[in-house]
Amino acid sequence: MTTSLFDLKGKTAIVTGGGSGLGRDIAKVFAEYGANVAICSRKLENCQDTATEIENEYGVKTMAYECDVSQExxxxxxxxxxxxxxxxxxxxxNNSGATWGEKVEDMPLAAWNKVFDVNVTGTFLMSREVGKNMISNGSGKIINIGSVAGMKAESGEVLNAIGYSSSKAAVHHxxxxxxxxxxEHDINVNAIAPGFFETKMTRGVLEKSGDKIRNNNPMKRLGDPDSLKGIALFLASNASSFITGQIIAVDGGSSL
Structure with a gap:
């Protein structure tokens, strides 16, 4: 009975930015529990490599697509x-994301717009178009990837990316x-707000402030590849059928 709550067999999931990083981890856990997976991002080669790996490992149908989520x-x-x-x-x-590290007074408008175009407009466009199909089917699960940066302000010593943090606050709302x-359409919409994980996007910040970030975390560590899989599976499955509109921090307590 417990296993069936998390069974995704016969379901199809689309993961944006699924060719690498956290999106790849999420796509893999969905496949592990039986879902067919469509992976898309601007870098088709990454998506193709991940799709091949998933199909070989789990035997589910997996396909790769090239997509800029900021383009309608x-x-x-x-x-x-x-x-x-x-x-x-x-x-x-909705995992595709962009960031730009810069002091507020020096941040170019083009950088601000790029971050919002991907993180906010991309989330809207994907939700709108996929949502039409979900409304027609009478059910669906939408999981937006927010950030703890959109829940609390950080000092410039830790994170100087006001466009990113503001965009993630917008994703939460x-x-x-x-x-x-x-x-009313039986579509659950929730968000995961990761803390600091070791990814390509956070590499620069962690090289500069990694020790401070770890020491300030109640669990004294960063997120690892398995840290996000459980909550993503939970929100995608029947186990979360009565949960919607929630922002769930996966951060070792850093948002407390």
Missing amino acids: EHVKRIVESVIADFGQIDILV FTRDLAKKWA
């Missing part, structure tokens, strides 16, 4: 392709608002 026509085309290839979309993970609006 890209999103429409990819969602149409995934529906044509898989039949429907049951789970969406988008999650709550959309959850309330689409609850």
Whole structure:
């Protein structure tokens, strides 16, 4: 009975930014529990490598797509392709993200816009297009990847990326608002707010302030590849059927 709560067999998940990092980890755990997986990002080669690895390891249907989530026509085309290839979309993970490290007084407008275009507009566009299919099917699970940076302000010594933190706060509120609006369609919308994980995006920050970040964390460590898998599986499965509009921090207590 417990296993069936987390069973994703027969489901199709689309994971943006799924070719590497946290998105790759999420795509793999979905496949481990039986879901077919569509992986998309701007770097098709990464997606193809991950799709091949997942298909060989878990035997589920996995396909790779090139998509810039900030571009409306890209999103429409990819969602149409995934529906044509898989039949429907049951789970969406909005994981594609961008950041820009700079002092506020020196941050270019183009950098601010780039971060918001990917993190906020991309989340909106993917949710809108996939949501049409979910509304038609009468159910769905949307998981947005926010950040602890969108829950609390950090000193410039730790994180100087106001565009990123502001965009993730916007993702959190988008999650709550959309959850309330689409609850009538039996679509659960939740967000995961990771703390500091060792990824390509955080490499520069961790090289500069890694020891301080670890020491300030109640658990005295960073997130590892397995730290996000459980909550992603939970939010994608029937185990979370009565949970919506929640922002769940996975951060070792750093947001406390």
